[in-house]
Every structure is written in C-alpha cells, then in structure tokens.
Amino acid sequence: MNSIYRWNLLLGLAFTGQVFGGCSVVAANNAAFGSVSSIAVRTALQTSSTINAGLRCNGASNTQLTASDHFFATIAPGSGGMIGPTGDVISYTIYGNNSTSYPLTRGTPFDFGSTGIANSLGLVSGPGNKTVPLYLSSIVGSNVAAGVYTETLSIAWNWDYCSASGNGGNCHARDIGSDTAILTVSMTVTNDCQITAPDISFGSAPVVSAFNSVTGQTFNIACTKGSTYTVGLSDGQHALSIGGRRRMISGSNYLQYDIFQSGGTTRWGSIGTARRASSTAEVNPGSGIGTGSQIFNYNAKIYTDQATPPAGTYLDNVVLDVAF
Secondary structure (H helix, E strand, O other): OHHHHHHHHHHHHHOOOOEEOEEEEOOOOOEEEEEEEHHHHHHOOOEEEEOOOOEEEEOEOOOOOOOOOEEEEEEOOOOOOEEOOOOOEEOEEEEOOOOOOOEEOOOOOEEOOOOOHHHHHOOOEOOOEEEOOEEEEEOOOOOOEOEEEEEEEEEEEEEEEEEEEOOOOOEEEEEEEEEEEEEEEEEEEEOOEEEEOOOOOOOOOOOHHHOOOEEEEEEEEEEOEOOOOEEEEOOOOOOOOOOOOEEEEEOOEEEEEEEEEOOOOOEOOOOHHHOEEHHHOOEOOOOOOOOOOEEEEEEEEEOOOOOOOOOOOOEOOOOEEEEO
16 A cells, blocks of 8 residues: 555656646737827827737746747738828837837737747746737827827737646647737827917117017917917906006006007907917918918007106017917
8 A cells, every 4th residue: 555655646746847828818908198299299209008918828837938939919900000080190110018129010920939028028937817018109200180099900819839848848738829809009189289489579769659560570380280270369467457458567667569460450369359260370371280380470569659658678478379
C-alpha cells in the first residue's frame, strides 16, 4: 500500500506547475475623444484610448509567450476616419501601445505577440482576466464642421498560443481561436473662432473737432467651417446710461466716441440688429470657412458735439464677442 501511495504522489507532483489560459472575444469598450473645438482638431493632436479592444484572456502564473505564439488584430479598412453630419472626415491613427512605436495599418494583421506587447500586458500570465487596449491619435489638419463624428471599427482577432505547459516548459495544449469585435470611435466637434482685433487709436489733438475718424481697419474672424454667427461689440466700461455713447476715461474726465459698422453710421453694438451677421462680412461673407478669415470693416470717431475735456490719455476697453 505504501508503494502505491508514493506512486500516486509522484504522479501528482509531475504535473505540479501546469498553467492554463484561455482567450475569447468580448464586447469592446468604445473610445471617445470627447468634446474638442474645431480649431483644436485642425491644429493640435488629440488622443484617446480604450482599455478593452475586444480580446480578453485569462492567464495563470509562470506563462511566458514565445515566438510561436501570436495574437493578431486586423482592423477592417472601414471609412478611414470618423465621419460627421456633413460628410467631413477626421482621420486618426491607431497604435498598439501608448507610444507611436506600433501603428496598426488597416487591413493588415498586427501581432501583439511578436511585438512583445502581449508579454508586457501580462496577457496570459498571472491570475485574472486581461484585456488588450488600443491607443488613438488624431491627424492634424482636418478642417471640419461642428457635430458628432463617429466610426465603427471591425476588429478581427486571431490567436494561437500555448495555454498549458508543464514544469519542463513543454506545451501540453494550445489555445487557438478567432472572432470579431466591434468598437466605436467618436469625437464631438464644437464651434470656435480665432479673432484678430487690433487696438483703435485716435492719436492726439488739441480739441475734439480736430480728431480724425479711424477708417480702413478691420476685425478678422476665422470660425468653424459651415458655422453661422453674429459679431457684437460691448458698450465699453464707461458708456452713457442715456443715449448709450461709448466713453474713454482719464481720471474723472470722459471723452465720447463710438464704433460704427463698415464705413457707415450704424452703431456697432452687442444686442439684436446692432450685431453683425457672418453673412455681412466684407470679405468671405456667409458661413465660417475654418481655414480662412472673414473680414469685417468698421470706422470709429470722436463725437464733436461735446466739450473738449482736459488733456490726458483716455482709455476704454470694448469686448468683441461671437455668438453661434
């Protein structure tokens, strides 16, 4: 009886240290770039990621992948980028790790095994479920309209690796499988503008009637492609409560002035019809064009029906705002 008992014990010990793993395709976590202004989309790299691109593996301790093990991901060509409501496309690159070292080419299998990424993730080593992340980076230069941009990726997973090995390192079983995961990538693009508004200077004069009007100056406004908007000018910091004239201040003294639309006498304000619509721009009227400016002319003058105030440097601050 003793010899039989020892033989059973040795048999059990012979398989001590076996490791078992298993992979399967599960629902992927979608990747969202979040809300980004159209200018940031066009001029700056945007990043996103998903912690789970659809492949999940359950490993056990002491499993180390070899050169014969592979985990292929093949992303279908699809639409080549996120598509928005007007058909504009935001292109982006997909990476196998959180650097730019391993870009995935659509339609071409990418092996997380041979690149060493699977080992670094501990995909089939250590207890518990592990998933494969993907990292995304937008391509700078997309001039697009505002809206929600999406793309649905089809990722074909194919794996073949040693899932059960003994103390001697021999492979007793391989886990081989394939399936497809679906992952949605999205970005919300918001309206935005770049504004160039130079200071207005009336120069100097001994009396109010000697000030020249300021003409030939412009506000340059570059807004999101396809956007319609209005441009307003605040009344400044010291406007008259009655009559609404703008005023510059020096100490306790005031100098009345105003800003008018284009080359005319219509006061440019911030409410209702006192605002200017993008369709009234002198250059590129209509909707925003994204990569170029719409130009709005204006003129400004000192009111001559006021008494000349004491000498001094008179200042005011006016806010230009764009409303979509």
